[in-house]
Amino acid sequence: MIRIKKKQLEIFLKKYSLVALLLIGIFKINAQSLDKVAREKIRNLEKLISKAERNDIDVLKEKTTIRTAETFLTYANWDEKHIAENEKYFKKVPLYRDDALEKAKALPDFERKEVVLMLDEAISYLQLLIDKQVFRKPSKNIDWERVGVEGDQLTFEGRPVFLTDYTWKPDTKKLTEFHGNQDGFFITPSYIQQDGSLIPSVYNKLSSKEDGTLGFIFLNHKTVPEWALKAYGDSLVLPTDRYTVYDIDNPGAKDFQRRLIKAVVPFTANRKFSELGYMLCNEPHFFTQKTGDKLAWASGPVTEFTKAKFRNWLKQKHQNIDVLNKLWSSNFKNFETIRINIPIDTGLQGTPTWYDWNLFNLHRVTEWYQFLKNEIKKYDTNAKVHLKIMPNLWTDNKRSHGIDLEALTEMSGIVGNDSGAEHNRTWGPPYEWEKDYAFEWRELCMGFDFMKSVSPKKINFNSELHYLSTVRSRNLYLDPQYARAVFWLAHTYGMTASQIWYWPRKENGAISGRAGKGYAGSNSQQPRVTNEVATTMIDLNTNAEVIMAMQRQRKPVRIFYSKTSAINKKEHMDDLFHLYESLNFEGIPLGFVTKNIFEKQDHKKWDVVLVRKTPYATEEEFNAIQNYLDQGGTVIIDSESLKRNEYGVPMTKTLKQETGNLIELSSKESIKKVLMLFLERKGLGGNIIIEETNKVGKKGCIWKVVKNKKGNDVLSVVNVGKTNASLKISFKNKKQFVCIDLIKGVEVNTNPILKPYEVYFVELINMK
Template identity: 40%
Template structure:
């Protein structure tokens, strides 16, 4: 199996990148033209690494011809050859333009002090990695030719004929997982096969020119003039997009036209990093409503909308004091519109009783019309009624905004699919002052949308060991926790990661990222629901030079972009190749992946936004319980009040409630209704479910009714809680058993099992752990088994070793 890449700069961690954006006035292009390399570059023909690569390409070409003569698919080798040739060309460009490359490294703060050294080393680093991918390609094809392994032909994507099915994407009637880069070298047409092809992906993006100014090709408010007419040139860039390939459109919310600012002086109040205006402003809502309706109608039925309309880029409105986002003027205050809407929300929440609000807030307002609040809200008020009321309203107002956008879009295009590029750490991290209710927004849109990240190395600004480093090969918490939650909320929706951040972020990247990590993380994400992903980003023009945005003055509002080229996939042939190769593998086994994704989630954790808002470390606590159940042969799941009310409760065997002290009366009633239907609820301690949203004791407690209520005393360890959860989910556990020994007490192999129609079992193994894992497979009923490696079609023993970051897909048959 090969490995895959997705480069991504997590643009929303912008403050961490500020230091990398100083001295942004020089042009890469000018330096490349005016400054010679600091040392004479050898001719390509004199470079030993180039000569070696050329010899290996000749060998691989010969073997490919032999394979084709035997009707063996060589798509994988074609991609190896393509990347080898491209990166040899890139290395030559980097060598001839060393000063420009040095400048690119200097924009990224952790690389600044060694930018000269890195620029000098980069060309031969790239050539060395080209040799590595050629070695691997030759070795694998030798095994195929010699009969050592058998591999499936690649299920190639038909980019011009994608079917958007009920809960998956299809190509040629088979499930398909789409791959591409969120941004491709700007200005290159879809017809340029050096940029749009099977090697780099061929999804068309209807908005990718994120220039320092607010005008770009994405759908934005500059389209509309004050008289209600459109700027035709800007509109043409949206409506005249090439219609050949599957694609998506994005609403870019940064800018505000001057005519709106003149009419609405408050329009910038309550802005956020990537939403440059007040979402409660009536003129903004009217303007965007018209734009959504009209652009929806004008783009209706076009292939560029098959992957939906992205309603926002990384929305968040952090509204608490002392937050990093405030230097970008995020929620530094609120408008009169927001305040008045909050007053109305409070009036409804407190049933018009101002005395009840005053009692709760310890205030003395004469009426709801006189209520005041200071935003940013003091972070020390967390856990108090005013904190809860503001942050719950704050989420409700963003739901209202996105509901408005979607409703207006569908007036123009009733069939429009939608999603939001939600940053998954809005769910996985503890902060809840951001205004993002991940459950509600996942329910709202027709697709699941996100830009999840993972990291093979510790973030570069951290000096102490992180918790994940003690046990795991990479940081997977954000990805897995959020994906299992979103898939629990919307199990039948297509899942689009429109800016995948698995290979770099603002504070981590590594030129020598391992291909094993790439393979593992992409299998993990896809098994957990991801149907399409666009990696960040492809920034090379076909001649190897930087794309337009990285030439000239790099004085972006988004400072992360200036340093994004350094250490990216554009400098890593092994990772660029690995990205495509792992997507080939996933698509070759797409039906098996879909089967594994349909596996039932027998144990569900109860999630309460109420507790998440009120508690400082709620999600950190929840992850500990989630982690304990993550390695037991089934995908983890979640329930909430809405999930219980709207979904088939028989889809799980029990609900475990862990350190969830604050719940609303409605949440408590939902759990009671589940018990009334015969369900099983496990509560970790008397403290859980004991308080309402304001910290008042609940008058009623859960009753077993027709179900089972397992009330524990709070003294159990996580291991003991896991045992209880598994005890009450026996019927939902796999027929296959797996025993893992990795030399520690901490499990690292995530595995899943699905029984096939022919009675065999499909087994997926992903080793997230730091150590090699010795694994023993067996049937629960004790019958003997035969194990086949589906990647190679070779027989394996029931005892096998899986290295750190290893991936296996097995067929298990009872003898």
């Protein structure tokens, strides 16, 4: 890494600020001229690229930017000729409904102006590289045909890499060369015939498919074969709008899935296009909840097959009907006569009936996906499976959805998810996070930390990434730096590969028939956002070893997660988040621990367990914590935790301190204070101190520190706060140091002021 003197840095900043001056005239140029101006700037950038290459300067970013520019100029020309069609899509978004026509008319020039701005930035920065005012490490355009899965990482030419692509992006070289080249295959139950053969068109396509590039197999569940309906009856299909339209407890479901998997998997086994695994389901959820007469989202009834399975499950769990009747305050004659109303009413939350049903729902869904996994591995012994699980099903409070994130993550060979982050509102009441933060990071950080705690040695594949847009969060004028911030944060927290939602345009710019309500204001109208994603991925891959070190950080602090309290308490995950939030801005790697993690993982992976606002626990959960204490562990607990069993019956025992260390505290503030002292005494507090001040008065910079191969500290900071943050960075031993920006290759301020969304990524070099 090369340092530059203060005077050189001033020159760099002055030159880079010229970009702003270049913009002054852009908005005065008419539509016809904008396209011409943009194409002239492409030619200028191409000339600079040639000059830079002669000087051995890596220009992958600039080549990517040119491709992005060319793509969106094509899109702008299409948009100019299809105002009415774009107006229709803007009307689908509440935020843009009232001025949909104006938005549609302005869109072509908005895209062109963004392209011009993007090109100006690229030209200015490349000139700085040529003038040696900034410096760049070499990077490679990744060949997806040669990427492999190795443990918890993807590798290319012996180095870890991170990959991303877009859902439904056209498979053309123009779009796959720089913006992702993911492969795969889609299968759905209607593909299988009663004799066990695939329908001819699918068979021909699958049997002739080449190995292709790294990809995954998408198992769809939105269809049912006609022959199965005739054989098993109409009850095979449920009257509920879900991504799984059929009853997983109906024997017909296993019948047609066995036939489908047997027909398909021999063709997909050990192929490059299946190396990212078999995605067992898209956004699985099996909500069975109502409040009075109002059904919760995606909730619906269950069949007699499910009810019979529930009765058998209750019999195995309780053994004696008298035991169940006492808990439920019921008078059933035997297990066969048990009847409850499903969807279950939320008014029952906290009761034994509520607990048993929701625990069973988690169990039966996990059992179903275990069945699918087992069937796949009959024909592909090396198969890795995963599910596109929405992490908010864990980070939020509801537990009536049937998705046991821990069990399903543990079962999977790849950590699958559908992680999202929101940055604004297109409709609805304000979010809680808006008071303090520039974007919502709870699902991303907390969800990834939990999944990484459960399965630390697997890759993390976000197969429907919702960081750029969600149902309720979209902004046509989104700051591209948000894209950098959220992608950077996600990769430091564990993400390995992703498929971004989404690319609903054809190669000529026409809107895809699958665009739906999510198109207007999305990344397919945002050239700078799309380009920022691509260039951020280049920076991540250039520094992949350090990013992997951040993913692999030991998590000394573990928060105890009780599935029991999560089922029984209305706001249990809010309480857990508030503790997590209070610690997540201190540079401490955080994790979670559960009964299963206690029992299956080495206790040396952590140093302290925090138990807060967790009143309900099974005897097995209690014993797991006590056993950890007995082995010398440290537990910090509040006065309201571990007081009742899963059925609300008061516990007859309390945790005992013998060989371990048991500390009882009340508030999260006192827990944090004692925890920080504990970590300092244990030498786990790290060598770096970061003091933050901002106008909100609540920390907003999430940071991590690791050692690089040279033994120097590398610091990553992302400002998720809603205001500028002033940082003061120092070493505890007060040694002198400088900070080298690992993207720009220049010395930067050790007391930076970070804007919202800003990423600060530096190597700290000691001054001798």
